[in-house]
Amino acid sequence: MEVFFLGTGGGRFAIVTQRRRTGGVRILSGKVNLHVDPGPGALAYSVEQRLDPRKITGVLITHVHPDHANDGNVMLEAMTGGAVRRQGFLACARSVTRGNETADPAVSRYHRKLPSRVAELKAGEKVSMDSVEVEAVKAVHYDPDTIGFKVKLPEGETLGYTSDTEYFEGVGEAYRSVDLLILCSMRPRGAPLKWHMSVDDAVKILEEARPRRAVLTHFGMRMLYDTTPQEEARYVEKVTGVPTQAAEDNMKIKVEKGRSLTEFFGGG
Numbered sequence: 509m510e511v512f513f514l515g516t517g518g519g520r521f522a523i524v525t526q527r528r529r530t531g532g533v534r535i536l537s538g539k540v541n542l543h544v545d546p547g548p549g550a551l552a553y554s555v556e557q558r559l560d561p562r563k564i565t566g567v568l569i570t571h572v573h574p575d576h577a578n579d580g581n582v583m584l585e586a587m588t589g590g591a592v593r594r595q596g597f598l599a600c601a602r603s604v605t606r607g608n609e610t611a612d613p614a615v616s617r618y619h620r621k622l623p624s625r626v627a628e629l630k631a632g633e634k635v636s637m638d639s640v641e642v643e644a645v646k647a648v649h650y651d652p653d654t655i656g657f658k659v660k661l662p663e664g665e666t667l668g669y670t671s672d673t674e675y676f677e678g679v680g681e682a683y684r685s686v687d688l689l690i691l692c693s694m695r696p697r698g699a700p701l702k703w704h705m706s707v708d709d710a711v712k713i714l715e716e717a718r719p720r721r722a723v724l725t726h727f728g729m730r731m732l733y734d735t736t737p738q739e740e741a742r743y744v745e746k747v748t749g750v751p752t753q754a755a756e757d758n759m760k761i762k763v764e765k766g767r768s769l770t771e772f773f774g775g776g
């Protein structure tokens with residue numbers, strides 16, 4: 509499995525400044541080509557980084573906020589070859605396609621009809637589409653439908669993506685022993701924010717989940733200006749013992765089931 513970070517910024521200030529990109533995460537393994545949380549820039553940065561968005565086989569969206577869902581419609585158009593072939597799947601929180609009391613839908617009624625399968629998931633639900641197992645994990649965020657994802661690929665690698673959530677007891681359980689856990693840790697140590705994850709929360713999640721390795725991403729301005737993500741990642745690794753790194757825009761990592769491999773760092 510290869511994981512490519514097309515964006516590592518989170519929150520509205522990262523969006524409007526593009527201090528860090530907000531394009532989301534691409535997961536590649538054999539024929540599987542998944543895009544998780546297509547925020548603003550997902551389409552443009554995919555093309556720029558030569559990750560042809562027409563090769564996407566599934567789009568996963570954890571909640572309705574723009575830094576996670578803004579480019580959802582255009583990624584679905586790309587996945588279906590310009591809305592001409594009904595193919596691929598969309599797995600998402602219910603708010604993404606239906607809206608809720610806090611927000612309108614992020615994916616339009618027209619675009620919801622494009623993929624060959626759409627799974628609107630609530631926490632705890634699990635589906636299998638094109639040999640990819642997708643499990644929705646509970647998250648506590650101000651879109652009440654927000655979910656995290658646990659993904660199992662056909663070759664057996666497992667990956668967790670927390671999305672935006674504050675810490676609550678047991679949040680790490682669902683991600684137990686995954687090969688890679690991606691944490692949307694927007695805030696640094698000592699800077700908690702209701703409904704969001706700080707590095708202190710990330711530590712608690714990792715202590716429950718004990719993944720084989722972890723990557724911090726989705727950085728807000730406090731993370732980028734009050735400290736550095738690298739420094740926070742070093743702290744997390746030291747206190748949890750879980751190999752942890754801070755994501756960079758255009759960073760690509762290789763993850764194998766049962767053992768970790770080389771990292772390649774790109775520019776940007």
Ligand SMILES: [Zn+2]
Nearest residue numbers: 518519575672
């Ligand atoms: Zn976010």
Ligand SMILES: [Zn+2]
Nearest residue numbers: 571573649672
């Ligand atoms: Zn959010």
